[in-house]
Amino acid sequence: MGVQIEVDQLTMRYGDVTAVDGISFTVAPGEFFGLLGPNGAGKTTTLETIEGLRSPTNGRVSVAGRDPARREPDLQRRIGVQLQSSAFFERLTAVEQLQTFGAIYGVPAARLDELLEQVGLTEKATAQVEDLSGGQKQRLSIACALVHDPDVVFLDEPTAALDPQARRNLWDVLRGINDSGRTVVLTTHYMEEAEELCDRVAIVDHGRLLELDTPGALIRKLDAATRIGLAAEAIALEDARGLPGAESVRLDGSGLVIQTREPATVLAELGRREALEGLSVSKGTLEDVFLDLTGREYRA
The missing domain is CATH 3.30.70 (Alpha-Beta Plaits)
Incomplete structure (x- = not known):
């Protein structure tokens, strides 16, 4: 299947604190991959390093065979990022938010209409962001990450603080993103979510990789x-x-x-x-x- 993302002995240190301690794994093209761990486990730091937002202290990271820390424009166009906390421009409507992001990449208006439909926000296109619900804001955030049609999408706790109905609705959106052929890397605290969506999951704690396998294989191994x-x-x-x-x-x-x-x-x-x-x-x-x-x- 090849390798879309490779993390090889990734280490991140901040002074005396080792946030990520020699983590290694790969993600195949088109895979839905989960990165799980308690608060402070190192998963967000790992994700941000893969996204190119941080440079590793040691080790190597590659996305599509390139170093994300070099911030090459060609690679950045292939990556979509939905951060843990998303900030929108004030007093802009949902479609205006997408137009702003789309203008950076020269995205045609028809593409924005498709995105609004994909994330179920067509009827909210002219609503200002402050009038959207929490789930609707998360869906708009994901649409912004998809505006330039990336190959790899990073989602950092996209369903945090959502009610069960909004979370389930967002799962359908995430499945659709993966079904379209994109590679998806997800962090979440909801184990049911990871079990439902992910092809494989990596469980990390104290900066180290504890287990990596399919959810089913990990459950069988536990012999609960x-x-x-x-x-x-x-x-x-x-x-x-x-x-x-x-x-x-x-x-x-x-x-x-x-x-x-x-x-x-x-x-x-x-x-x-x-x-x-x-x-x-x-x-x-x-x-x-x-x-x-x-x-x-x-x-x-």
């Missing part, structure tokens, strides 16, 4: 227990604890949660006892992987 939920009246707590294959049983609100690595055995026994009321079954998630690797302690 299956969680079986039941209505509290389905089976007595002590009876549930005596089920063959049950590792732990606890009350959770108005129900029971059984954890097991032998779900077929537990479910068969529950079925034999006709104790399946309120049944739900869930396996490990990328969030379980993330917490297993990075810990559960509070991060400021």
Whole structure:
């Protein structure tokens, strides 16, 4: 498949602080790649170095075979960046914002109409930015990053602070960007989002790469227990604890949660006892992987 992005032993130091410590990975053309980590893990610094906004202390970064830190115009035209915090020009409408960005690259007006439609803002074209919702502003920010039709798109926490509906709507936009053939690199704190969207994810902490694989492979590697939920009246707590294959049983609100690595055995026994009321079954998630690797302690 080739390599669109290569990061080789990337190190970033600020005085005595090592923000990124020898990270290496590659991203293939057309891949949706996730960069995950707790606050202060080094993911945004890594992303900004790939974008050419920072020069590495040591190591090498290349995008399409070129050094992004050199800020070559030809390479910059191939990169679209949506930053963690986007600032818009005051008192301009959504389409005027796009026109301003598009003028830098000589983008025709028809392209701007296509972008507004792509991100679902056609009806808000003449609305001033301050009148847009949080989700609409994020979609406009992504449209600005796409205005020059880049090959590689960097998205730094694009759904942060959005409500669940706005987040899900934005997922459709991000899928569409990737489905059009673009390479997408995403940072996010939402593990469900990364599991849903990304082909592969890299999990970093304290500036180091901990794991790199597909979400499914990482979940299987964790070998997390299956969680079986039941209505509290389905089976007595002590009876549930005596089920063959049950590792732990606890009350959770108005129900029971059984954890097991032998779900077929537990479910068969529950079925034999006709104790399946309120049944739900869930396996490990990328969030379980993330917490297993990075810990559960509070991060400021």
